[in-house]
Amino acid sequence: MPNEQAVARFCAFFNKLDKTCTEKLYEVYTEEVVFNDPLHHIQGREALSRYFATMYENVERCQFTYHTQQQQGKQAFVTWTMEFVHPRLARGKPVRVAGCSALTFADDGRVTQHRDYFDAGAMLYEHLPLMGQVIRWLKHRLN
Template sequence: MSRDPALEAFCAFFNKLDKTYTDQLGSVYTDDIVFQDPLHRIEGLSELERYFAALYTHVEECQFAFHQRQRQGDTAFVTWTMTLRHPRLSGGKAYEVEGCSRLTFAPFSAGSDEGIQKVQHHRDYFDAGELLYERLPGLGWVIRQLKRRAGA
């Protein structure tokens, strides 16, 4: 199975992304990007750049291991494991979160010489508790206890 160039470019970009690279989001996203995850909905490239710049300010490590990738037409799905290290979460230790992204690529305009298709809609699916709430001092213990009881 051959790899999709636009999807591979997207995955490669996210492993370069850090606080010094957020101004390069326009290389993979359209100007009218809609980004959504369990915590936020962002519309427009300039808003997304501000969001990622703030998000990555204190991040010490953020890497993605991309797993399954599927694309049909302009819609793609990719599963991933994110390794994150932030001084205020999980005692500053690295931890992993599993997730999936649904991407919609913008069609090429007539006569376009843009090269790689850009993402026009990006939605992430992951457990917000696992990413954030369980990692906070005090609150994390409460969330983990609630999850254990719900699963019992």
């Protein structure tokens, strides 16, 4: 059964993750891990490694600030704020996105299921040149 150390290891891993260290995924994830976020559904550690390598290819910086952690049995929930810099988003300025990770751990303390919840518009769409203007306008109109 996982413990606080498994959750801490997961959080620390994400603050070290970049395009050069995806080969260390085996320390945190099981071979058959299932990963979901608002934009992707990925099965297997090998596919997850390719996804992270591609995602981090142009990211200049990515840092997580962790807030609340809840754990019960093999389940854990971690709230976070991610700040990243990508040269093609927000004119290269930092983008901040709040989110939550729902994790299921295997008996050995590695993650077997990982689901991220966040606003995909706040992360990506709002920072694209044309689409961003439309989304910001719509949000303004709805408020």
